Amino acid sequence: MNAQTRTEMxxxxxxxxxxxxxxxxxxxxxxxxxxxxxIGVYGGAFQVTGDxxxxxxxxxxxxxxISELGGAGVAVGAALTGLKPIFEFQFSDFAALxxxxxxxxxxxVRYMLGGSVSVPLVMRFPAGSGTGAAAQHSQSIExxxxxxxxxxxxxxxxxxxxxxxxxxALEDPDPVMIFEHKILYKMKGHVPEGHYTTPIGKAxxxxxxxxxxxxxxxxxxxxxxxxxxxxxxxxxxxxxIDLRTIRxxxxxxxxxxxxxxxxxxxxxxxxxxxxxxxxxxxxxxxSDAFDFLxxxxxxxxxxxxxxxxxxxxxxxxxxxxxxxxxAARNLAEGRI
Amino acid sequence: xxxxxxDTNTPYxxxxxxxxxxxxxxxxxFLIRKFEEGAEDSYTRGLIHxxxxxxxxxxxxxxxxxxxxxxxxxxxxxxxxxGHCVAKDADLGKMFAEFxxxxxxxxxxxGGSMHIADPSRGNLGANGIVGGGLPIAVGAALSAKRLGxxxxxxxxxxxxxxxxxxxxxSLNMAAVWKLPVVFVCENNRxxxxxxxxxxxxxxxxxxxxxxxxxxGVTVDGNDFSAVTEAVDAAVARARRGEGPSLVENMTYRxxxxxxxxxxxxxxxxxxxxxxxxxxIVAMSKLLVDHKILTEAEVGALEEDAARxxxxxxxxxxxxxxxxxxEATRDVYTEGAAA
Ligand SMILES: Cc1ncc(C[n+]2csc(CCOP(=O)(O)OP(=O)(O)O)c2C)c(N)n1
Ligand SMILES: [Mg+2]
Numbered sequence: 001m002n003a004q005t006r007t008e009m010x011x012x013x014x015x016x017x018x019x020x021x022x023x024x025x026x027x028x029x030x031x032x033x034x035x036x037x038x039i040g041v042y043g044g045a046f047q048v049t050g051d052x053x054x055x056x057x058x059x060x061x062x063x064x065x066i067s068e069l070g071g072a073g074v075a076v077g078a079a080l081t082g083l084k085p086i087f088e089f090q091f092s093d094f095a096a097l098x099x100x101x102x103x104x105x106x107x108x109v110r111y112m113l114g115g116s117v118s119v120p121l122v123m124r125f126p127a128g129s130g131t132g133a134a135a136q137h138s139q140s141i142e143x144x145x146x147x148x149x150x151x152x153x154x155x156x157x158x159x160x161x162x163x164x165x166x167x168x169a170l171e172d173p174d175p176v177m178i179f180e181h182k183i184l185y186k187m188k189g190h191v192p193e194g195h196y197t198t199p200i201g202k203a204x205x206x207x208x209x210x211x212x213x214x215x216x217x218x219x220x221x222x223x224x225x226x227x228x229x230x231x232x233x234x235x236x237x238x239x240x241i242d243l244r245t246i247r248x249x250x251x252x253x254x255x256x257x258x259x260x261x262x263x264x265x266x267x268x269x270x271x272x273x274x275x276x277x278x279x280x281x282x283x284x285x286x287s288d289a290f291d292f293l294x295x296x297x298x299x300x301x302x303x304x305x306x307x308x309x310x311x312x313x314x315x316x317x318x319x320x321x322x323x324x325x326x327a328a329r330n331l332a333e334g335r336i
Numbered sequence: 337x338x339x340x341x342x343d344t345n346t347p348y349x350x351x352x353x354x355x356x357x358x359x360x361x362x363x364x365x366f367l368i369r370k371f372e373e374g375a376e377d378s379y380t381r382g383l384i385h386x387x388x389x390x391x392x393x394x395x396x397x398x399x400x401x402x403x404x405x406x407x408x409x410x411x412x413x414x415x416x417x418x419g420h421c422v423a424k425d426a427d428l429g430k431m432f433a434e435f436x437x438x439x440x441x442x443x444x445x446x447g448g449s450m451h452i453a454d455p456s457r458g459n460l461g462a463n464g465i466v467g468g469g470l471p472i473a474v475g476a477a478l479s480a481k482r483l484g485x486x487x488x489x490x491x492x493x494x495x496x497x498x499x500x501x502x503x504x505x506s507l508n509m510a511a512v513w514k515l516p517v518v519f520v521c522e523n524n525r526x527x528x529x530x531x532x533x534x535x536x537x538x539x540x541x542x543x544x545x546x547x548x549x550x551x552g553v554t555v556d557g558n559d560f561s562a563v564t565e566a567v568d569a570a571v572a573r574a575r576r577g578e579g580p581s582l583v584e585n586m587t588y589r590x591x592x593x594x595x596x597x598x599x600x601x602x603x604x605x606x607x608x609x610x611x612x613x614x615x616i617v618a619m620s621k622l623l624v625d626h627k628i629l630t631e632a633e634v635g636a637l638e639e640d641a642a643r644x645x646x647x648x649x650x651x652x653x654x655x656x657x658x659x660x661x662e663a664t665r666d667v668y669t670e671g672a673a674a
Contacts, residue, residue, distance in 0.1 A: 042600065066527050069500075069501050132387070134447055134464065135464070136451075
């Protein structure tokens with residue numbers, strides 16, 4: 001086996017891929033620091049930072065007190081003045097405590113100051129349901145931040161992408177919010193070695209198909225791919241698009257697919273109403289791709305409730321593979 | 337022989353509470369311990385999903401802080417809240433049922449360990465958000481003052497929570513408005529892995545009371561009588577309309593922060609040292625020394641608590657799951673215009 005094939009074969013978990021990206025950044029750029037709760041000796045609530053503190057010390061891998069508003073604001077101030085902080089929220093839900101600094105400060109300061117400053121800040125948000133942690137530890141709040149001009153919001157779905165997008169975020173002069181689904185942390189996949197970037201604002205076609213387009217985000221990409229495998233032999237050839245970035249959204253990739261297939265399902269875990277799917281649907285409805293639609297657009301999103309604790313209820317309130325299968329069959333067979 | 341009721345060498349709790357109430361208090365401490373052990377065991381056997389925060393080692397703080405409260409008085413609790421529920425007379429079966437995600441649970445299976453509440457007993461609930469209960473406690477105290485109910489709110493929070501803005505904002509408002517609330521900090525030395533020495537600019541959290549012009553005291557939180565003496569005084573002050581206080585109970589959690597904790601931030605020796613200072617052993621000794629219970633009666637109380645917990649687990653295990661179709665029930669008030 002030559003070196004090249006070995007590299008191609010290399011697999012890391014999603015969490016390991018994030019850690020590798022942070023390791024590369026810390027090693028190559030003195031301005032990079034990590035901040036967050038219990039990211040030092042504890043290794044992070046989801047063991048993402050792991051042992052980085054041993055390598056870089058507590059001056060660069062900083063445990064903050066339990067102070068989300070203050071901590072996030074310190075990261076904003078540091079980013080404004082020469083550092084490149086990577087700020088970890090222990091759970092994305094706790095960003096609610098820091099909305100002031102994210103929304104009123106980080107997102108707007110460049111604009112408010114007429115473009116004279118920038119905020120090269122990266123924030124990481126462990127997100128989503130499926131861990132039995134109930135209403136305050138399971139939300140998918142990416143659409144909240146996606147609503148704010150000034151922020152870039154990404155939802156990488158693979159180990160390769162999360163590493164590449166984190167490194168791209170570090171090169172970006174503006175604040176980038178990275179939503180990491182907790183269920184993905186242990187998922188393994190191929191990850192190239194060394195430094196590379198994955199573009200922010202560009203969707204990926206994970207499976208080409210001609211009958212139906214599914215635009216999915218984060219964990220839902222994997223559910224959509226599983227559904228597509230079942231639907232193929234039934235004669236429904238599904239194209240699965242991994243949106244990857246919700247702000248700015250990759251309009252061209254989505255519209256081109258819809259022009260080809262004429263059918264669209266949006267699958268996302270956040271609450272359905274006023275969510276990512278609404279934006280994708282509107283984007284299609286406002287474009288020429290609308291004329292190519294053979295059926296109404298279908299949105300599969302989270303139920304209109306907080307995430308419940310009971311495991312069966314918890315599964316029931318976010319889209320699952322059978323929900324995608326039902327929607328796809330109904331669309332393909334003209335029942336919608 | 338001096339009268340125990342007036343002799344200041346006799347511990348406060350013995351002077352103040354009837355033998356029956358003291359026995360009940362020890363019984364509750366056993367219930368908390370057995371509840372936590374039962375929870376841990378159920379988790380290990382795969383009966384519970386999610387995580388949990390056990391309060392083993394902190395029982396005196398929970399029970400002692402609620403001694404002078406009635407069902408009209410309120411508490412707000414934390415993610416480490418099972419003990420507070422028991423101290424405020426929660427039903428153990430409904431607690432376990434919630435833990436198992438059942439329709440018979442306190443939150444009908446929607447909330448789980450981190451959200452158990454019992455408003456009928458004045459328990460406004462655990463909280464998944466560190467510091468989330470602090471302003472809510474102040475709001476409850478505002479209600480009590482405006483409505484003239486005479487109720488006091490005891491607000492439990494951890495040492496970690498004292499670095500949230502909500503802590504500072506809450507103490508300030510409570511003091512400015514002279515509200516009947518007692519802030520009880522359960523200082524177990526760590527917020528997850530971060531020691532107070534690494535997170536907090538003051539040595540004792542009680543020092544922060546000065547910034548908000550309220551009394552602040554630090555007591556041995558594993559000493560039931562010391563906790564009771566400090567919190568009772570603060571509750572009495574609140575009832576007299578003299579405003580809020582801060583009591584800091586120094587204690588220790590024996591278990592990891594949650595199930596995923598590898599305890600890399602503290603030593604085995606430190607844990608062992610604190611396990612020597614078991615609040616239940618100390619309370620048992622106190623009651624035996626003062627001839628309120630015999631050793632055998634202490635043993636019987638412990639066994640009774642174990643039996644109640646076994647029955648609670650059986651009730652929970654046999655209870656029905658919530659119906660999937662009802663997942664979105666109770667988001668809004670039924671019948672109200674949406
Ligand atoms: C706002 C918020 N930040 C972080 C967390 C995660 N978290 C849960 S408990 C905890 C530690 C809390 O420490 P402390 O207040 O001392 O309570 P203890 O766990 O020691 O009882 C942390 C960081 C959270 N639940 N909410
Ligand atoms: Mg603590």
